[in-house]
Amino acid sequence: MNLQRLTLTDFRNYRRCVWEPSTALSVLTGENGSGKTNFLEALSLLAPGRGLLGSPAHVLPRYGATHWGIAAHLDRNGQQFQLSTGLAEGRGRRIFLLDGERTKTLSEIAHLYSCVWLTPQMERLFLEGASSRRRFLDRLTVALLPDHTQQLMAHERSVMSRNRVLLEQPHETAWLTSLEESISRHAVAATAARLHLVETLAETPFGNESFPQTTLNLHCPVAAALRTSPALEVEDRLRHALQQSREQDRSRKSTSIGAHKADITLQDSMTGREASQSSSGQKKIMLLSIILSHAYAISRIWGHAPVILLDEPLTHLDERRRIILMESLSALQTTTILTGTEAELFAPIKKAASFFHIHDDTLHPA
Numbered sequence: 001m002n003l004q005r006l007t008l009t010d011f012r013n014y015r016r017c018v019w020e021p022s023t024a025l026s027v028l029t030g031e032n033g034s035g036k037t038n039f040l041e042a043l044s045l046l047a048p049g050r051g052l053l054g055s056p057a058h059v060l061p062r063y064g065a066t067h068w069g070i071a072a073h074l075d076r077n078g079q080q081f082q083l084s085t086g087l088a089e090g091r092g093r094r095i096f097l098l099d100g101e102r103t104k105t106l107s108e109i110a111h112l113y114s115c116v117w118l119t120p121q122m123e124r125l126f127l128e129g130a131s132s133r134r135r136f137l138d139r140l141t142v143a144l145l146p147d148h149t150q151q152l153m154a155h156e157r158s159v160m161s162r163n164r165v166l167l168e169q170p171h172e173t174a175w176l177t178s179l180e181e182s183i184s185r186h187a188v189a190a191t192a193a194r195l196h197l198v199e200t201l202a203e204t205p206f207g208n209e210s211f212p213q214t215t216l217n218l219h220c221p222v223a224a225a226l227r228t229s230p231a232l233e234v235e236d237r238l239r240h241a242l243q244q245s246r247e248q249d250r251s252r253k254s255t256s257i258g259a260h261k262a263d264i265t266l267q268d269s270m271t272g273r274e275a276s277q278s279s280s281g282q283k284k285i286m287l288l289s290i291i292l293s294h295a296y297a298i299s300r301i302w303g304h305a306p307v308i309l310l311d312e313p314l315t316h317l318d319e320r321r322r323i324i325l326m327e328s329l330s331a332l333q334t335t336t337i338l339t340g341t342e343a344e345l346f347a348p349i350k351k352a353a354s355f356f357h358i359h360d361d362t363l364h365p366a
């Protein structure tokens with residue numbers, strides 16, 4: 001996937017920014033707060049699922065603006081198209097346009113465009129509660145199975161309705177039964193999709209051959225597992241479990257079983273230890289391994305490599321691993337953008353990459 005031009009209008013700190021990368025690999029540098037993360041976020045928002053599972057559309061306009069827009073000219077295996085997204089004036093929801101036409105389904109876009117994204121905030125995944133790990137897992141899943149978003153939204157709506165009915169009309173058993181049927185159907189589908197993702201990632205050799213024609217050997221393989229209850233894999237069992245838990249759920253004012261209770265565990269597969277006990281550098285390597293394995297899985301499934309966005313990928317890595325990572329990335333043919341505050345650290349890819357410095361919401365060739 002090659003990005004040819006990106007235009008941001010009133011997006012975050014960018015009033016109007018047009019960027020045309022000249023090589024597949026680009027390095028964006030800039031001072032703290034210059035807008036490096038915002039720039040990568042814009043490209044991530046072109047992929048379906050990000051808006052639903054990330055920042056809501058109304059927080060994205062530049063302060064003082066009421067709407068925002070992102071437009072990308074892309075080349076996918078020789079096929080050129082324009083993909084845009086944004087919040088139009090007077091509309092509450094963002095829309096997607098493909099070559100200027102409003103898209104009908106998000107899977108239409110998933111066939112054409114995908115990206116993988118690593119941010120420093122993701123390092124908190126190892127320490128935070130299960131809900132942020134679920135969001136992370138779901139975002140990866142949506143890139144492979146776009147319908148996953150609909151399943152999750154339908155599941156959430158049914159869980160909220162069941163909580164309300166349990167509190168306000170607990171004797172409406174027919175209503176509760178139908179909501180529990182809906183929860184079971186969507187929870188089983190969502191669990192199957194998540195398991196599919198975890199299995200797909202497990203098939204790609206984590207931390208080793210994480211991308212075609214590339215060897216990323218950072219010596220810290222990671223194993224991901226979905227911690228889920230067996231009830232979540234069989235509709236009848238889940239329906240029965242929900243029915244049995246009505247009293248208990250009513251007193252705790254929430255539904256205790258469902259797709260919203262699953263968790264993923266991440267382990268260092270060399271030591272067998274939980275990833276949360278690893279060092280900062282080891283955590284970073286595990287995340288990089290997951291993200292690049294995900295990129296590999298996307299390219300196998302959709303037939304095109306995703307855009308790769310790595311925000312501060314060198315932080316916490318020692319010099320040897322920084323060089324291995326940069327050399328691996330410079331072999332990729334797909335648009336890959338790396339950010340950092342110090343351009344000098346990217347010296348090993350001086351020849352392969354184009355360098356830009358962000359200042360005053362503009363990307364200046366460096």
Ligand SMILES: Nc1ncnc2c1ncn2[C@@H]1O[C@H](COP(=O)(O)OP(=O)(O)OP(=O)(O)O)[C@@H](O)[C@H]1O
Nearest residue numbers: 012013031032033034035036037038060061062063
């Ligand atoms: N909606 C918005 N309108 C205008 N500015 C915004 C908006 N949202 C965020 N910002 C500002 O954009 C600036 C740039 O943020 P960003 O996180 O992209 O910087 P960065 O270059 O990645 O910084 P760092 O190196 O510290 O990680 C921040 O100062 C933030 O306050």
